[in-house]
Amino acid sequence: MKRRNLLNVALATAAIGxxxxxxxxxxxxxxxxxxxxxxxxxxxxPLVIAKEKGYFDDEGLSVExxxxxxxxxxxxxxxTGDLDGAHMLAGQPIGATIGFGxxxxxxxxxxxxxxxxxxxxxxxxxxxxxxxxxxxxDGKVIHPISADSLKPIADAAKAGGxxxxxxxxxxxxxxxxxxxxxxxxxxxxxxxYFDPSTDQRDIAGFLNGDVELSVTxxxxxxxxxxxxxxxxxxxxxxxxxxxxFKKIGVPVTTxxxxxxxxxxxxxxxxxxxxxxxxxxxxxxxxxLIRAGHWLDASFENRDEAAKILSQPNYVGAPYExxxxxxxxxxxxxxxxxIREMPDFNVFFRYNASYPYYxxxxxxxxxxxxxxxxxEQKDDSWYDEMAKKIYKPEIYMRAVAELIDDGxxxxxxxxxxxxxxxxxxxxxxxxxxxxxxxxxxxxxNDYIKSFEIGLx
Numbered sequence: 001m002k003r004r005n006l007l008n009v010a011l012a013t014a015a016i017g018x019x020x021x022x023x024x025x026x027x028x029x030x031x032x033x034x035x036x037x038x039x040x041x042x043x044x045x046p047l048v049i050a051k052e053k054g055y056f057d058d059e060g061l062s063v064e065x066x067x068x069x070x071x072x073x074x075x076x077x078x079x080t081g082d083l084d085g086a087h088m089l090a091g092q093p094i095g096a097t098i099g100f101g102x103x104x105x106x107x108x109x110x111x112x113x114x115x116x117x118x119x120x121x122x123x124x125x126x127x128x129x130x131x132x133x134x135x136x137x138d139g140k141v142i143h144p145i146s147a148d149s150l151k152p153i154a155d156a157a158k159a160g161g162x163x164x165x166x167x168x169x170x171x172x173x174x175x176x177x178x179x180x181x182x183x184x185x186x187x188x189x190x191x192x193y194f195d196p197s198t199d200q201r202d203i204a205g206f207l208n209g210d211v212e213l214s215v216t217x218x219x220x221x222x223x224x225x226x227x228x229x230x231x232x233x234x235x236x237x238x239x240x241x242x243x244x245f246k247k248i249g250v251p252v253t254t255x256x257x258x259x260x261x262x263x264x265x266x267x268x269x270x271x272x273x274x275x276x277x278x279x280x281x282x283x284x285x286x287x288l289i290r291a292g293h294w295l296d297a298s299f300e301n302r303d304e305a306a307k308i309l310s311q312p313n314y315v316g317a318p319y320e321x322x323x324x325x326x327x328x329x330x331x332x333x334x335x336x337x338i339r340e341m342p343d344f345n346v347f348f349r350y351n352a353s354y355p356y357y358x359x360x361x362x363x364x365x366x367x368x369x370x371x372x373x374x375e376q377k378d379d380s381w382y383d384e385m386a387k388k389i390y391k392p393e394i395y396m397r398a399v400a401e402l403i404d405d406g407x408x409x410x411x412x413x414x415x416x417x418x419x420x421x422x423x424x425x426x427x428x429x430x431x432x433x434x435x436x437x438x439x440x441x442x443x444n445d446y447i448k449s450f451e452i453g454l455x
């Protein structure tokens with residue numbers, strides 16, 4: 001860190017609660033041997049690249065990356081301090097802090113990526129859906145594929161007394177909210193966690209549903225689909241392309257089509273850890289920013305990342321499978337529908353690594369919509385909670401130091417500075433599969449706009 005930046009860092013400590021830290025101490029991290037958890041998904045890439053490219057080393061950090069069995073185990077180990085931090089579902093810090101399932105203060109200062117998920121159905125379900133799917137004059141499927149083509153199948157299954165069983169990775173996962181959003185946009189009720197008319201609660205979220213969504217760990221999705229336990233799932237890569245590779249299923253849509261450039265994973269730490277290791281947190285964030293930037297810098301970098309991620313200690317899926325989505329190609333119907341999707345995985349472009357308050361608010365609107373938050377809240381509550389959990393001030397401190405260190409020119413982070421000036425909220429957008437407008441400053445208006453959902 002250059003001397004001219006030390007005063008800026010010292011002044012920032014008051015804003016981010018880093019009291020009792022002198023300028024001299026800011027040159028040193030509080031903890032230099034760290035263990036971070038991850039799940040075997042391609043969007044753990046910033047953590048892997050920060051380690052493999054030596055970015056953690058450059059910050060004086062010795063980092064071990066350890067794969068975790070499932071999201072619950074990962075979260076619990078961060079809360080207990082067994083892990084210093086982790087690759088987390090964007091909804092996990094929010095769910096934990098508000099007390100859904102587990103009560104603990106979990107924070108994030110870094111968004112790992114945008115997009116990266118898909119919804120895959122079994123071959124049998126696709127055979128039933130395909131005649132209902134819109135096609136162009138040449139008979140090619142028109143994307144995005146809505147759940148309109150699934151609705152008659154879901155209705156028939158429900159009428160026959162056996163609802164369609166589908167998989168998602170965790171109750172507060174983006175995947176849960178995305179598949180619910182996709183289904184509900186076509187009039188399929190995915191079920192609720194709470195019924196205000198009866199005060200009934202259901203930890204599985206099946207109440208009043210037309211289908212049943214259950215939890216399956218990401219790497220197990222293809223084999224669970226193949227076994228017939230579920231007929232569809234929403235998961236991150238490479239487990240949609242793995243279904244194509246194994247010829248057991250067909251991806252029908254991606255979360256880019258459900259919500260363009262949506263937040264997906266974050267790097268999460270406990271508040272206790274953050275309070276004890278403020279400078280370490282900044283150093284970790286610096287390394288992750290460099291990794292995200294490297295991942296989006298070139299096709300060659302993405303190809304190299306796919307090879308690294310294919311190693312068994314990381315994702316462990318075949319390089320050919322990981323390469324598809326990581327390098328901008330996504331295969332839907334095997335051998336028939338292959339499309340260029342350059343923004344399927346985004347790690348730095350579009351200011352993807354900045355922790356926007358409006359992203360946190362969106363997750364909370366969905367928690368209310370499906371009954372995970374059972375009390376109605378005013379708009380100010382959403383803003384307060386977002387600012388309690390998301391810490392863009394840490395991100396911007398890392399940015400300032402990277403610029404001061406000469407790693408980047410300031411203009412690389414023009415979108416981040418603009419986000420800061422805008423108060424951490426994105427402009428209102430209608431980039432959703434149903435065309436609904438989302439304005440993070442007006443969460444209750446957004447919740448009220450849905451036909452299916454609690455209000």
